[in-house]
Amino acid sequence: MKHFLLVEDEKILAKNIAFFLEREGYKVDIEYDGEAGLIAYNTHAYDLILLDWTLPKKDGLEVCKTIRKESNIPIIMITAKGEIYDKIIGLELGADDYIVKPFDQREMLARIHALLRRNENGNNEKSNDQWLEYEGLKLDREKLLILYNHQNIELTANEYKLMEILMKKPQNVYSREFLYEEVWGGLLGYNERTVDVTISRLRKKLMELSGKKFFHAVRGLGYRLGGN
Known part of the structure; x- marks a missing residue:
């Protein structure tokens, strides 16, 4: 079973995302701030990270940058910021994809599947x-x-x-x-x-x-x- 880390400070949204993904057969850990997200990342082996842009304690960009210094784990940024400049910053720091709130959960799932396929195709040559x-x-x-x-x-x-x-x-x-x-x-x-x-x-x-x-x-x- 694929194991995801979701770092999202909007608790209702986080629980809804986790519930949806668990119904699709994934295991999801939730953290509500950037520092807790990094602790979870360093404690467990995850297959993918869903990372909110604006988080307490450490924001999503800082968390992404820290993880990218040591890992190529797939990262999808979740953001309410629609400006292209903000999306570019996320990509520059190593995010693989981004999704803008509000979003359809099926669209999120399609992006997760596409990113996991790319990652697995690279590992399964x-x-x-x-x-x-x-x-x-x-x-x-x-x-x-x-x-x-x-x-x-x-x-x-x-x-x-x-x-x-x-x-x-x-x-x-x-x-x-x-x-x-x-x-x-x-x-x-x-x-x-x-x-x-x-x-x-x-x-x-x-x-x-x-x-x-x-x-x-x-x-x-x-x-x-x-x-x-």
Whole structure:
């Protein structure tokens, strides 16, 4: 049984979400503030975290940033903030998805399923297909790691999927629309900044790992991994 952590300070909403997900066959732990959420995260092994944006003691962004320093666990931000700038901040700090209040519980469930599938697909590759390689970069398709000169960095589910697409054919140019559909599955409602922010996060990780610039923006078209 998949085990989720829900950190949400609106108690009625939290209990309604937990009740719905438990009916769908998931186990859900609820915490009502950011500090308690981090304690629960450090105490138990979870498969996914649903994290409210505004929380007492530590806000959701701070909690997300702390978790991302050590784990690639799938994180969905729950927020009442509709502005795209706020959503971008969440993605920059490592959230995999976001959902804006008020939301339909079936939409939330669809996003959870999509994110779990992406994460599990990354972890369930056959061992003989474990590696993708390009100019010293190695993508570990079992552990969701990117390696360079024996150093490695963990990837989130969305970062992994982007790297897999681009490393398979590094000279190909992929449009933002294509990458969005392949990685996010159309659930968010297309916004090119969603792709840009995740690419930016990956570019920073690869620069820290290798000292090299691998991602290249092609004006008016999209992105490719290889070339100058």
